[in-house]
Amino acid sequence: MNYLLVSPNFPVMQEFFAKKLVEKGVKVLGIGNESYDNLSDSLKSSLSEYYKVDDLENYEDVLRGVAFLIYKHGTIDRVESNNEHWLMLDATIREEFNIKGVQPAELDFTKYKSRMKEKFKSAKVPVAEGVAVSNISELNEAIKNIKLPVIAKPDNGVGASNTYKLLSNSDVEDFKKQWNQDVVYFIESYVDNGILCTYDGLIDSNGEIVFETSFYYTKPTLDLLNGGLDYANVIEKKIDPKLQKYGRKIVKEFGMKERFFHIEFFKLPNGDYIALEYNNRIAGGYTIDLYNHTYECDLYDMYSKVVIGENIEKVNNNFFGIALSRRDKYSYKHSLENIKDKYNGKIRQIERVPAVFATAMGERMFILVAEKSAELNEMMSYIHEKNE
Numbered sequence: 255m256n257y258l259l260v261s262p263n264f265p266v267m268q269e270f271f272a273k274k275l276v277e278k279g280v281k282v283l284g285i286g287n288e289s290y291d292n293l294s295d296s297l298k299s300s301l302s303e304y305y306k307v308d309d310l311e312n313y314e315d316v317l318r319g320v321a322f323l324i325y326k327h328g329t330i331d332r333v334e335s336n337n338e339h340w341l342m343l344d345a346t347i348r349e350e351f352n353i354k355g356v357q358p359a360e361l362d363f364t365k366y367k368s369r370m371k372e373k374f375k376s377a378k379v380p381v382a383e384g385v386a387v388s389n390i391s392e393l394n395e396a397i398k399n400i401k402l403p404v405i406a407k408p409d410n411g412v413g414a415s416n417t418y419k420l421l422s423n424s425d426v427e428d429f430k431k432q433w434n435q436d437v438v439y440f441i442e443s444y445v446d447n448g449i450l451c452t453y454d455g456l457i458d459s460n461g462e463i464v465f466e467t468s469f470y471y472t473k474p475t476l477d478l479l480n481g482g483l484d485y486a487n488v489i490e491k492k493i494d495p496k497l498q499k500y501g502r503k504i505v506k507e508f509g510m511k512e513r514f515f516h517i518e519f520f521k522l523p524n525g526d527y528i529a530l531e532y533n534n535r536i537a538g539g540y541t542i543d544l545y546n547h548t549y550e551c552d553l554y555d556m557y558s559k560v561v562i563g564e565n566i567e568k569v570n571n572n573f574f575g576i577a578l579s580r581r582d583k584y585s586y587k588h589s590l591e592n593i594k595d596k597y598n599g600k601i602r603q604i605e606r607v608p609a610v611f612a613t614a615m616g617e618r619m620f621i622l623v624a625e626k627s628a629e630l631n632e633m634m635s636y637i638h639e640k641n642e
Contacts, residue, residue, distance in 0.1 A: 255279075255562065256327055258320065260335035260344055261286045261310060262301065263293050266608075267542055267554070268336060272300035274558040283327060285319050286310065303327065313346060320347055332561060334513075338535055341365075356510065356534065363508060364534040366409050367440040374529040377507035379500045382520075382528050384442035389435055396441040397426060403444035408437055419444065445528060448520030453493070453501030454537055454545075456556060456566075461511050463502065464566040465556060467545055468493045469537075469575075470521070472634070482581060484616060484638045487541065488630055489548045489575035497527055508532060512560055539611055540577060540603070540619050547602035547621055548575025573623040576630050578637050579607075579616030587639040597622055597633065 257275055262268045262284035272282045273296065284297075284304040293304065303326065305319040324330055333347045333355060342365075345358040363369045368386040375381060383400055386409045387393045397404065397420075406429055407417040416437075420426050421444070433439065451470035458464045472486045501517055508515075514536035519527045536542055542553055551569040559566055580586060594601060603621040622633055 255331045256281050256283060256329065257561065258282075258323065258330050258333045258347070259284045259301075260333065260340050260347070261288075261337060262297060262304070263288050265337060265538075267536075269294060269297045269300065270554040271334075271336065271557060272297060274552075274554040275561065276300045277555075278558045278562050278564075280558070280562065281327065283323050283330070285316060285323070310340065310343065313343070316343065317347065317350055320351060324351065332512075336514075336535060338533065338538070341534060355512065361534070364532055367407065367411075367442075367531065368409050370529075370532050373507050373532065374504060377500075377503040379504055379529045380526060382443045382445055382530075384440055386438050386440050388438045390430060393426075393430070393433075393439070393441065400441060400443050402426070403446075405442045405444050406439050407442070409440040410438070445520045445522070447523050448528065450530075451497070451519050451521050451527075452537065453497055453504075453517045453519065454515065454541075455501075455505070456514050456553065456560065457505065457510055457512065458560050458566065459512050459563060461506070461509060463505060464560065465551075465553065465569065466493065466498070466501070467549070467571070468497060468501075469541070469544070482583065484581060484584070485579050486630075486634050487544060487577045489544065489571070489573075490627065491571050491574055494521075496525070497521070500527055500529065504529060504532060508534075510534060514557070539607070539615055540605060540621065543603055544575050544577045544621050548573050548623055573625065574627055574630055575621070575623050576633060578620040578622070578634060580618040580620070580637065581616040582618075585641040586637075587641050588636060593620070593637055596636065600624060600629075600633075 257280045259268055259272055275282050281302045282300055284301045287307055287310050290304050305323055307315045307319050310316060330353055333344050333353055335344050345356050345361055348355045349357050363373050371381050385396045387396050403421040406420055418429050420429055449470055453468050455463050455466035469487045469489045473483055504517055505515060516533040516537040518530040521527055546553055549569045549571050556566055600622045602623060605619045607615050607617050607619050624630055
C-alpha cells in the first residue's frame with residue numbers, strides 16, 4: 255500500500271502517523287513545501303520519498319508532483335494531511351487520481367456551517383437557529399428574524415477567527431463597517447451560558463466508530479483569542495450518554511470513513527446540547543496527546559490499523575485528563591520546577607507550542623492525568639496562579 259502524506263512535517267503529529275504506518279508495512283510518501291534537509295531525521299527515515307513543491311497552494315505543481323510519485327512508486331492508495339487547511343487539497347488529489355477517500359463534493363457539508371446545519375437537522379440533533387448572509391440586506395433580514403444577540407462567523411471558516419458577538423444594534427453597525435461582503439457570513443443565535451464541548455473519535459473503513467471521547471473547554475475559544483487567556487481542555491472518565499447519542503447520530507449522518515472527526519457542541523444549563531460544527535479531522539494542537547495519555551492508548555497505531563483493515567480493541571478510560579496552557583506575557587507564581595515536583599507522576603507531557611498555535615493556545619502546554627475530578631480544579635488553579 256502507498257500512502258501519501260501532504261505536508262508531512264506539519265503538524266508535528268504527521269511524523270508519528272508516518273512511523274506507525276511504516277511499522278504496518280505501508281510505504282509512506284510525502285509532498286510539501288519544506289526543504290528535505292529541514293525534515294527531522296525521524297520523518298526522513300519513515301518516508302520512502304519526499305517531493306518538494308514551492309507552494310502547496312499551487313494545485314498544478316502539487317498534482318504534477320503526485321503524478322511523478324505515482325509514476326515512480328505506483329498507485330497511491332490513501333492521501334491525508336490531518337490539517338484543516340489542506341482538506342480540500344487532499345480531496346482534489348483523490349479526485350484527480352481516483353484515490354479512495356473523501357472527494358471535493360463531499361466536503362461541502364463539512365466546510366460550510368450552513369450546510370452542517372442541514373446534516374444536524376437530518377440527524378435530529380438540536381441546533382441554534384442560523385442563516386448564511388452575503389450582503390447587508392440579507393444581514394438585516396437575519397437580525398430581524400433571529401433577533402439579537404447573535405454570533406457572526408464566516409460560513410466557510412475554521413475555529414473562532416473573524417468571529418463576532420453582535421449583542422446590540424451598535425455592534426451590528428460596527429460589523430457592517432468592517433465586513434468584506436465577498437465573505438459569506440453565518441448568523442446564528444447567541445447561546446448564553448453554554449459550555450463548549452466536543453464529541454471526537456475515529457471511524458473505520460465500514461463507517462463504525464472505533465474510538466470515541468469528549469472534552470470540554472474551560473473558556474470559550476472566542477474569549478481565548480480576544481482576551482489572550484489561559485485555558486484548559488478537560489476529559490472526564492465517562493461521556494455523557496446524551497452527548498454520545500447525538501454524536502453517534504451525526505457521525506452516521508455525515509457518513510465518513512477511515513478518518514478522525516471532531517464535533518463541537520454547546521452544553522446548555524438544562525443539560526441538553528446544541529450541535530455547532532463538524533470537523534472532518536482530528537482536533538488540533540496537542541489534543542491527540544491528551545487522548546493518548548488519558549486513555550493510555552496509541553491513536554497513531556489505531557489509525558494505522560484502520561488504514562490496513564486490522565481490528566481495533568476497545569480502550570477504556572481510567573483517568574480524568576487535562577491540557578493546560580500558559581502564556582509568556584504573564585508572570586506565574588509557581589515555576590516549572592515547582593509544577594514538576596508537585597505533580598510528579600501525574601504530568602504526562604510539557605511542550606513549547608509552535609508560534610502558529612500560540613495565539614489561541616498559549617506558549618506552553620501541560621498535559622496531566624488524575625483519578626478524581628476535584629484534582630483537576632486544583633491543578634488548574636496552581637498552574638495558572640499569577641503573581642500580583
